Amino acid sequence: MNIQPRPVRAALLCALLALMPALAHADGQIVMKNFSYSPMELSVAAGSTVTWKNLDGEPHTVVSLDGQFRSQALDENDTFSFKFDKPGTYKYICSIHPQMKGTITVK
Amino acid sequence: MDMETSRRGVLKCLGVGAGTLFTLNSGIFTANALGQTSTANAGIPLFLQISDTHIGFNKDANPDVIGTLNKTIDLVNAMPHQPAFLIHTGDVTHLSKAEQFDTANQLLSRLQVGELHVVPGEHDVTDGPGTEFFARFGKASDNRGYYSFDRAGVHFIALVNVMHFESGGLGALGADQMDWLKKDLAGRSASQPIVVFAHMPLWTIYAPWGWGTTESAELASLLKRFGSVTVLNGHIHQIVQKVEGNITFHTARSTAYPQPLAGVGPGPGPLKVATDMLPKMLGVTSVSVERSSAFQLSDTTLA
Numbered sequence: 001m002n003i004q005p006r007p008v009r010a011a012l013l014c015a016l017l018a019l020m021p022a023l024a025h026a027d028g029q030i031v032m033k034n035f036s037y038s039p040m041e042l043s044v045a046a047g048s049t050v051t052w053k054n055l056d057g058e059p060h061t062v063v064s065l066d067g068q069f070r071s072q073a074l075d076e077n078d079t080f081s082f083k084f085d086k087p088g089t090y091k092y093i094c095s096i097h098p099q100m101k102g103t104i105t106v107k
Numbered sequence: 108m109d110m111e112t113s114r115r116g117v118l119k120c121l122g123v124g125a126g127t128l129f130t131l132n133s134g135i136f137t138a139n140a141l142g143q144t145s146t147a148n149a150g151i152p153l154f155l156q157i158s159d160t161h162i163g164f165n166k167d168a169n170p171d172v173i174g175t176l177n178k179t180i181d182l183v184n185a186m187p188h189q190p191a192f193l194i195h196t197g198d199v200t201h202l203s204k205a206e207q208f209d210t211a212n213q214l215l216s217r218l219q220v221g222e223l224h225v226v227p228g229e230h231d232v233t234d235g236p237g238t239e240f241f242a243r244f245g246k247a248s249d250n251r252g253y254y255s256f257d258r259a260g261v262h263f264i265a266l267v268n269v270m271h272f273e274s275g276g277l278g279a280l281g282a283d284q285m286d287w288l289k290k291d292l293a294g295r296s297a298s299q300p301i302v303v304f305a306h307m308p309l310w311t312i313y314a315p316w317g318w319g320t321t322e323s324a325e326l327a328s329l330l331k332r333f334g335s336v337t338v339l340n341g342h343i344h345q346i347v348q349k350v351e352g353n354i355t356f357h358t359a360r361s362t363a364y365p366q367p368l369a370g371v372g373p374g375p376g377p378l379k380v381a382t383d384m385l386p387k388m389l390g391v392t393s394v395s396v397e398r399s400s401a402f403q404l405s406d407t408t409l410a
Contacts, residue, residue: 035316035374057166058376059202061233063272073202073233076166096229097374098272099317 027051030102032060032074032094037102044084046106051081060094062102152190152405153259155183155220156304156392158341159361161230162211163201168364168377172201175389176214178409179362183391184219190393191258193220196341196359197228197269197306205239212243227252228306228342229269229278237270253284255291264291266305268320276314278307279321292329300335300402302394308340310356312347313369330354337394337402343375345388346406357404360390386410 028042028050035056044050054060054074062071062080068090071080084090084106094100157179164172183193195215200207208231215223225244227237241250248254252267266288268278280288292301303309309326311319320326330336336354344366349356365378365388380388386409393405 035376056374056376057168058374059230059233063235070235073230075202093272095233095235095272097317098278099276099315 028104029053031055032100035097036100037094040101041103041105043105043107046085046087047083048106049081049083050104051079053077053079059096060100061096062092063095065091065093152186152188152393152395153261154190154394155193156196156339156341156359156394157183157193157362158196158306158359158392159198159228159344159363160195160211160214161198161201161361161363162214163204163207164363164377166377168379169385172363173210173214175386175409176211176362177217178386179389179391180214180217182407182409184217186393189219191220192222192224193218194263194265194304194339195223195225196304196339197226198230198341198361199225199228199240199244201230203231203233203237203239208239208243224256224263224265224304226265226267226304226306227269232270251284251287253280253287261300261302262295264288264301264303266303266309268305268307268309276317277311277319277321278305278317280326285322285325288326289329295333297332298334300337301330301333302337302339303330304339306340307342308347308356308358309338310349310351312343312358316369316375318343318369318375327351327354335402337404339392339394343369344378355402355404357392359392360388360406360408362389362391362409365389 026044027048028044030042030050030052031038032052032054033056042050052062052071054076057076059073059075061073062069064070069082073096074080084104087106090104090106092102160176161172169175199211224247227240231237231240248265253265255262255264266280266284268280271279271281307320308318309320310323331352331354334353338354338356340358343358344361344364345358346360347358365380366375367378388408390406390408393407395403
């Protein structure tokens, strides 16, 4: 059995604990570019926060089809975040360009 | 450019004809460059259409949308015969912000034409219910957005197709509005000219970019019994027209910035053009009624 010195073990444990929330709620990032969400489909764990950022010169929105979340009009480089607490499938569109569609799956 | 220079430019533009005159007779559309047709035949415009003013937009495609709207207003105010009213087919603002609506209202109040009819574009209702839009323009429709009125024997119908996107992709009117429209048209004489206006095209121009309306076929079947129907839209920032039976479809230019042709490039965003090209791609549509309810549509650019 490889027993490490106590300070090293403590440091590893601290590092692990610090990492754990990030692992449990791997927060999601989605960009809006060239009139589409990227990625269009994203899976996250319950409790995660997803952030959308608009990289287009044209404004976009993030509007849940069942009314659970709705951003304001996001101009270039504006962001919108939403915390997904409950498992499920969340479909959303851009209400300015409704051909833009995306799905968040929360497990 | 000072006001006087601008006005001379406008008059020159009207006289020389940097636009296109569209004449509709018995359902047949003919297009002539404005300068090639006697403007004496154009008649007194019944109303004017402006669209897509996008107050609040400040990107490269046009850093001065206030300036180009002001030029448009100068152009309208300089017309020898003032129309009875003006319609704005939506996207008054870029981001639905209160201060953008206030600026737009302040600019539009400079129009000599006192009567203004406005339908929302999707940029005006990004909050969902369109609180800021309806606070200013909701009165005519009792806050529904859709309504109708009669002027000079013509029946005008304002529709809203930017608040129901659940069906996916295209604009939509929704069941309540379709029911209202059926009742509004029921029993109306087929000889009464009809003008329908809404923000997004009420016929499919390019579905991948959402340039159309879900109920377009049902709408066309409701309108086809009328002898003269003119459908006016905005949204795509360029002129596209179609005649189907007695129905003439026409989209207006923006006063703010042009957009690409359908399907050219990644999406329907602002199109950056050379500075001297920009005023030629912005403008206003004038509609007059001739004898036997023939409509003339005349498009004029800012330069």
